[in-house]
Amino acid sequence: MTATGPEMTARTRAWLDQPDLARLWDRLHDRLERNGLRVHGRLRLDGVTPAEREALALLTGRPYTGDTMSLALADLDAQLRTGAAERGLVEVVTELRGPLTDRPAARDARRAAAEAIRSAADDALRSYGLADSAWSRPWLEEVRRAGTLARLAPDDAKRLIVQAVDVMAGLTGPASPDPAGRPGRGELAERVTGTAHGLDDGTLLSRIVLRALARSLEVPPPQDARSRRELWEAAGVAVDRVSTTVLTLGLAPLGDEPAVRLLRDRTRAGFETHLTLRDLTRMTWRLPPDTEVLVCENPRVVEAAADRGCTRPLVCVSGNPTTTALTLLDALYAAGARLAYRGDFDWPGIAIANRMIGRYTARPWRMRATDYEQHVATARDRGTPLPPLAGAPVDALWDPELTPAMTVLGVAVQEESALELLLADLLAP
Structure with a gap:
């Protein structure tokens, strides 16, 4: 003064x-x-x-x-x-x-700014029909508590939160079955912000969107570059089209395209294959009649299956499915394949299984309450320690008895613990 x-x-x-x-x-x-x-x-x-x-x-x-x-x-x-x-x-x-x-005036200004940000976000969420989505309220509260937007000029803060909702609106709807239709991160950023770098790592918009994606996919917020990439991929956004792959074994599509022939040759040789998103866009998927593709979560299953000479089609999503993995599974499903899914018996694993089984009407592959109880009993007979379950329980939508059984026993069972049973299935004619 x-x-x-x-x-x-x-x-x-x-x-x-x-x-x-x-x-x-x-x-x-x-x-x-x-x-x-x-x-x-x-x-x-x-x-x-x-x-x-x-x-x-x-x-x-x-x-x-x-x-x-x-x-x-x-x-x-x-x-x-x-x-x-x-x-x-x-x-x-x-x-x-x-x-x-003037602390009271500053406090009132912060409250008014926070209310303006929330109002702008609410309007944007309502316009996309996302106001009642399970992730939106907790996400907005998390953003408010972080206080980052409150340090921006009010108009900048409102523009940023609306851009974040615009991004989420494009990612939480039905995924395009066409791999070429999935947005790259740069394309999505340019569409929403006017610059291809608007969602680059380190930008405030990217951090806010990734928190919303973590909420919507029920996974922890990313902590490093790798987990950020994996989260973008899990949301259907290709960070690029060559660095992320999906691991496969036994896929033998029909047709004479060079990429299809190469994959079929590797399958005949008993080799596993890493397919990039760029590979997948070069293929038109036609499959033998009544093809069932088994889907696992852990690469160790593919490695062991290849060592044992398994020939049944197998796809590994390596945890939370990336854009590349989803693109392949979408294409297989659209080509008439039946899918069977197996993952970890822990709460994140159940959440992933809910999405995979629901998306593809997949058959649960040794993923029922009786399978879980059998795995736990076998581990205890062998003296194998099992880690405790962590986090909030998730209802297994395909088996109402599974979540209560896991809650009672209170231990997690990783997929590779049932490796011999899975290999027996893969070796079956």
Whole structure:
């Protein structure tokens, strides 16, 4: 705040800024900020030293006794205006202790800005029919608690949250069965922000969207570059078309396209194959009649199946399915394949299985309550330790008895623990 009176003399300033008045000005600075810069109320000082008492008496023109004193801010303001300072309390405190912040006004402004951001987000969510989605409310609350948007200019914050909703609206609807129709991250960013770099790692928009994606997919927020890439891929966004692959074994599509012939040759040789998204866009999928494709979560299953000479079609999604994995499975499903899915018996594994089984009407592959109980009993007979279940339970939509059984036994069973049973299925004619 700029002083309104004559310039304070160096001598007056030095006297006011003496150490024996330092505590007074510090306390007044805090009090005026809490008062909204209004000069009212009283200030109490405890443990006043003799030197402080003498300086306060000279400042206010009244004697004090004891080690506690109380003074009215309005009286001190009047005293300063008629004394050597020739300016009011707010101006003197600003001169001695620096600028004052109107805390109530700042608090009201933050609340108004937060409400404007929430209102803009609500309007955007409603416009896309996403206001009642399970992820939207917790996501907005998480963004609010983080406080990042509150530090932006209000218009910038509103624009950013609406852009985040625009991105989510394009990712939470039905996925395109055409691999070429899946957006790349740069394409999606340009569509929403006007620049291909709008969703690059490190941008605030990218961080906010990834938190929403983690909520919508019921997975932890990403903590590093790899997990960020995997989350984009799981949401159907290709970060690029060559670096992420899907692991396969035994796929033998029909046709004479070069990519199809290469895959068929590797299958005949008993080799596993990593397919990129770029590979998949080069293939037109035609399959032998009544093809069933078994889908697993852990690459160890594919490795063991290849070692044993398994020939049944097998696809590994390597955890939460990436865009590349989903593109392949979508194409196989569209070509008439029946899918069977097997994953981990833990809560993230059940959430993934819900999505996979629901998306493809897949057959649960040794994923029922009886299978879980058998795996646990076998592990305990062998003395194999099983990790405890962590996180909130997830209902297994394909088997109402599975989640209660897992809750009772309280342990997780990873897919590779049932490797011999899975291999037996893969080796069956």
